[in-house]
Amino acid sequence: MSSKILIIGACGQIGSELTTKLRSLHGDENVIASDISYNNLDIVNGGIFEIVDAQDYASIKVCVEKYNIDTVYLMAAMLSATGEKYPMKAWDLNMSSLFHVLNLARAKFIKKIFWPSSIAVFGPTTPTEFTPQYTVMEPTTVYGITKQVGERWCEYYHNKYEVDVRSLRYPGIISWKTLPGGGTTDYAVEIYHEAIKNKFYNCFLKEDTELPMMYMDDAIKATIDIMKAKSSDVKIRSSYNLSAISFTPKEIAESIKAHIPDFKIQYEPDYRQDIANSWPKNINDSFAREHWKWKHKFTLDAITKEMLMQLGKKYV
Ligand code: AKB
Helix, strand or coil: CCCCEEEECCCCHHHHHHHHHHHHHHCHHHEEEEECCCCCHHHHCCCCEEECCCCCHHHHHHHHHHHCCCEEEECCCCCHHHHHHCHHHHHHHHHHHHHHHHHHHHCCCCCEEECCEEHHHCCCCCCCCCECCCCCCCCCCHHHHHHHHHHHHHHHHHHHHCCEEECEEECEEECCCCCCCCCCCCHHHHHHHHHHHHCEEEECCCCCCCEEEEEHHHHHHHHHHHHHCCHHHCCCCCCEECCCEEECHHHHHHHHHCCCCCCEEEECCCCHHHHHHCCCCCECCHHHHHHCCCCCCCCHHHHHHHHHHHHHHHCC
16 A cells, blocks of 8 residues: 655645655655645646645644545745744744654654755854764754754654654755745755846855755655665664755856856855855765665756756746
8 A cells, every 4th residue: 555645845845846756656646735825836736735734733633634644744944044034933833843743653643754954953163074974063043953953853752752753954955846945055046047047146155155955856866765765774863964966156157157158147145154154065974875875866067957958948
């Protein structure tokens, strides 16, 4: 029997593509997309959609019982940049939604959870090069604090209540189907849209700000891989370091110029520069590679080629 899956936050950047992939793997009838409103519905269309408020335990439980859900992907969150504008809202959303699904699993309504963490769990006192899995973690953003605390609770629920919760520390995710919202790494998506539309991008980070990034297809693959892995192979129950590539705004601009020679970039750093400065430049994800055989595919040049090709079609 196929597992019954609920995606909370299915209309977001990662949730929308995860919904499509999970439906192709498990069948439309087995994957329930949900979100707080009908945003981006064309992306998650073709299957069942429910309005679910991630901050409301009853709202999630009703949906879980209605469809006999056994697996929940909790993709709803407020990201780093927006979180700095609305600290209490970020705390409330990110923490209450996690507790709701952890408690549903503890009470045996569901069997398995995916919950994304982020490179935002690291802070200015973390080593920035080849950041290890186990290291100093003093995040300075509210988003980072919620992810760090969330990781501790995931591990606690696993150890104490045997909850099967699995998690990845996502880097910045690059995709063309759905725009990201409210993150510090969003520049690496916006730049492609602006390159195609205006051949110009005003970047909110400095040219030499190196950050860990990943193409959406790799992020979806990692998510599905860790959820498919044997429980005994998922040895880290806080969250796994996950890495693909790292680059600076200058390097992404160069890779775009190889296709659009008259593309121009200007740098006007804002409050997001401080957030980026507090994050690692690149990540050591050897545990993910060893424990459940994680391997990324997309290089910066491959991402640029794909992004420009897909967005070129979108904006004709
Ligand atoms: C953000 O920039 O806030 C996110 C993240 C790295 O988790 N993309």
